[in-house]
Amino acid sequence: MAKKYYITTPIYYPSGNWHIGHCYTTVICDALARFHKLMGEDVFFLTGTDEHGQKVEKEAAKRGITPREFIDPLVAELQDMWRLLDVGYDRFLRTTDEDHVKCVQRIYQKLYDSGDVYKAEYSGYYCTPCESFWTEAQLKEGKCPDCGREVTLQKEESYFFRLSKYAPRLLKLYEDNPEFLQPKSRVNEMVNNFLKAGLTDLSVSRTTVKWGVPLPFDPKHTAYVWIDALSNYISALGYGSENDALYKKYWSADLHLVGKEIVRFHAIIWPAILMALGEPLPKQIYGHGWLLIGGEKLSKSKENARPELTDPYELVKRYGADAVRYFLLREIPFGSDGEYTTERFLKRINSDLANDLGNLVSRTSAMIVQNFESLPPCGEKTALDLELEEMANGLFAKVKDAMDRLNAPEALEHIFALVGRANKYIDETTPWLLAKDPSERERLGTVLYHLAEVCRICAVLLKPFLTRSTSLILKSFSCPEDMGLESVSFGYLQAGARVEKLPPIFPRIDVAKELAAVEKLVKEKNAQKSAPKGAQKSAPSVISSEAEKSQITIDEFGKVELKIGEVIACEKVKKSEKLLHETVKVGEETRSVVSGIAKFYTPEEMVGKKVVLVTNLKPAKLCGVLSEGMILCAEDEEGNLTLLSPEKAIASGAKVR
Ligand code: MSP
Numbered sequence: 001m002a003k004k005y006y007i008t009t010p011i012y013y014p015s016g017n018w019h020i021g022h023c024y025t026t027v028i029c030d031a032l033a034r035f036h037k038l039m040g041e042d043v044f045f046l047t048g049t050d051e052h053g054q055k056v057e058k059e060a061a062k063r064g065i066t067p068r069e070f071i072d073p074l075v076a077e078l079q080d081m082w083r084l085l086d087v088g089y090d091r092f093l094r095t096t097d098e099d100h101v102k103c104v105q106r107i108y109q110k111l112y113d114s115g116d117v118y119k120a121e122y123s124g125y126y127c128t129p130c131e132s133f134w135t136e137a138q139l140k141e142g143k144c145p146d147c148g149r150e151v152t153l154q155k156e157e158s159y160f161f162r163l164s165k166y167a168p169r170l171l172k173l174y175e176d177n178p179e180f181l182q183p184k185s186r187v188n189e190m191v192n193n194f195l196k197a198g199l200t201d202l203s204v205s206r207t208t209v210k211w212g213v214p215l216p217f218d219p220k221h222t223a224y225v226w227i228d229a230l231s232n233y234i235s236a237l238g239y240g241s242e243n244d245a246l247y248k249k250y251w252s253a254d255l256h257l258v259g260k261e262i263v264r265f266h267a268i269i270w271p272a273i274l275m276a277l278g279e280p281l282p283k284q285i286y287g288h289g290w291l292l293i294g295g296e297k298l299s300k301s302k303e304n305a306r307p308e309l310t311d312p313y314e315l316v317k318r319y320g321a322d323a324v325r326y327f328l329l330r331e332i333p334f335g336s337d338g339e340y341t342t343e344r345f346l347k348r349i350n351s352d353l354a355n356d357l358g359n360l361v362s363r364t365s366a367m368i369v370q371n372f373e374s375l376p377p378c379g380e381k382t383a384l385d386l387e388l389e390e391m392a393n394g395l396f397a398k399v400k401d402a403m404d405r406l407n408a409p410e411a412l413e414h415i416f417a418l419v420g421r422a423n424k425y426i427d428e429t430t431p432w433l434l435a436k437d438p439s440e441r442e443r444l445g446t447v448l449y450h451l452a453e454v455c456r457i458c459a460v461l462l463k464p465f466l467t468r469s470t471s472l473i474l475k476s477f478s479c480p481e482d483m484g485l486e487s488v489s490f491g492y493l494q495a496g497a498r499v500e501k502l503p504p505i506f507p508r509i510d511v512a513k514e515l516a517a518v519e520k521l522v523k524e525k526n527a528q529k530s531a532p533k534g535a536q537k538s539a540p541s542v543i544s545s546e547a548e549k550s551q552i553t554i555d556e557f558g559k560v561e562l563k564i565g566e567v568i569a570c571e572k573v574k575k576s577e578k579l580l581h582e583t584v585k586v587g588e589e590t591r592s593v594v595s596g597i598a599k600f601y602t603p604e605e606m607v608g609k610k611v612v613l614v615t616n617l618k619p620a621k622l623c624g625v626l627s628e629g630m631i632l633c634a635e636d637e638e639g640n641l642t643l644l645s646p647e648k649a650i651a652s653g654a655k656v657r
Pocket of ligand 1 (some may be wrong): 013
């Protein structure tokens with residue numbers, strides 16, 4: 001029976017605005033899954049979306065749509081992105097899937113019945129973007145220690161999971177099984193910062209969040225999103241259901257690959273839940289590093305993507321899926337962070353794919369077609385030939401060793417060392433000179449045979465990483481696309497096999513020209529205030545229409561803070577005919593505001609008026625007077641102004657939305 005291999009990515013928040021950093025975990029998992037399939041293993045590769053929680057509930061409410069209406073297009077976009085990048089998962093789990101919801105309920109029921117989940121009152125600080133609770137001591141300057149954003153104090157009745165009870169077993173797990181969490185530095189972090197500091201029980205239900213899985217024993221509570229999300233790793237296999245054949249076959253996971261910021265949930269909470277359920281633990285959790293821009297995590301919320309091209313749709317459209325996959329798999333040292341720049345991306349693609357691999361396969365196929373009708377026979381071998389052969393024959397072991405350590409960059413380095421060696425072999429054997437001398441025909445055949453075999457072996461071993469170009473290479477040497485490991489040693493190709501000339505599979509990019517074109521494109525994109533993809537019904541488009549350019553997103557609109565203010569004093573600004581200086585009360589505070597309405601209102605008329613004020617504009621001085629806001633007016637075509645006022649009585653400080 002084939003060895004099984006169960007690999008998972010984290011399930012993604014349906015946030016939209018996907019960037020190349022989002023693709024990192026999943027492309028690595030896909031390459032690992034493909035590598036294990038190539039080795040003949042029975043692979044199950046899981047990914048999906050994490051759809052419940054306050055964040056989604058709030059975003060949908062802001063747009064006046066249901067959570068489902070909000071997330072469906074975003075999930076479709078994500079699936080589209082995986083299709084574009086040739087990510088071949090076996091299941092895409094949505095936490096709104098019925099079987100998952102039922103499984104989460106079964107998990108809670110089991111933990112409640114065993115006493116590991118109990119009711120108490122919760123009081124703590126909640127970070128909505130991270131969906132995480134913190135104690136006061138854990139906050140950094142009063143903000144979320146993970147992302148630095150505002151937290152809110154929340155007190156409510158909640159169910160708790162007895163996490164504290166599992167601390168000794170977790171410590172023992174890390175002592176006995178150092179391989180469980182990788183890389184090693186993350187183990188130290190978990191053990192020293194969390195486990196040794198002592199664990200407190202975890203609040204695992206909410207009454208204030210409606211968009212979640214209702215607890216079966218108390219449906220006014222919904223499941224804490226992280227328990228909901230982590231459960232996906234077993235719910236996807238039918239854990240606890242009548243249909244649990246996949247669970248029996250594939251659990252436990254061979255690898256949960258996750259970004260380093262979510263290691264805590266996977267390395268502490270998840271094993272504790274499994275211990276409480278009495279289920280086996282995953283074999284390994286790996287916390288990988290991030291793609292950085294300017295030293296910071298590439299992140300949608302930080303909007304730090306500019307001026308680089310980070311949109312996966314655009315990158316695939318311009319350079320192809322293989323180029324994007326290759327960059328992600330080759331460039332970032334596994335386990336560490338790696339800086340992303342468009343220039344680095346282009347240089348890597350040019351040097352490895354266009355120059356080294358592209359040149360080798362197109363030169364080899366062209367020379368065979370030019371000089372022989374089909375693959376020539378291999379004649380007597382020289383020391384140089386044998387050296388190349390030996391290197392090619394040893395390649396699989398090196399690639400496997402690197403992939404066993406999940407190290408795709410190292411595996412690719414080995415493959416490209418052979419590609420480089422073969423290019424050097426061309427320079428050393430000078431086949432273009434051999435072709436001119438009829439007495440060297442047999443030697444020419446031997447050289448080209450060796451090159452064809454190297455191309456083929458490299459293409460087979462590159463299949464997990466480059467999904468498209470490898471098929472073209474194999475096809476041009478008349479090899480079946482599903483050629484497997486049985487053929488990764490020298491001698492598979494037979495003289496007389498049909499060979500087709502390969503066009504350049506990775507055209508060389510003029511880096512300077514491309515950088516200029518990309519900069520222009522990125523500028524245009526940044527200028528576009530396109531509507532949120534999540535609220536659109538249509539499929540994501542790579543290039544936005546003119547109409548979209550003049551639109552802004554709800555998030556952009558949300559940046560403008562509008563409040564009701566009451567004018568409590570007003571005078572004319574000296575030396576100005578247009579300006580009035582108002583003192584405006586906004587809730588508890590008063591602000592100095594200057595507005596260009598002197599032609600339409602007298603200072604006396606202004607006092608006592610309720611106005612709409614923009615309260616988060618940067619303060620400025622107008623005619624030497626400080627202005628800490630802007631009073632909103634309507635203006636007709638002749639330039640006549642009229643104040644906007646609330647239609648009914650409302651206290652100053654009220655928010656305008
Ligand atoms: N929903 C949770 C995971 C729950 S799993 C039970 C979550 N989702 S996420 O959408 O924020 O992240 C999904 C994956 O994308 C994570 O592995 C995260 O580390 C990865 N990345 C997001 N930005 C990234 C970079 N800039 N660089 C590398 N990976 C990054 O967390």
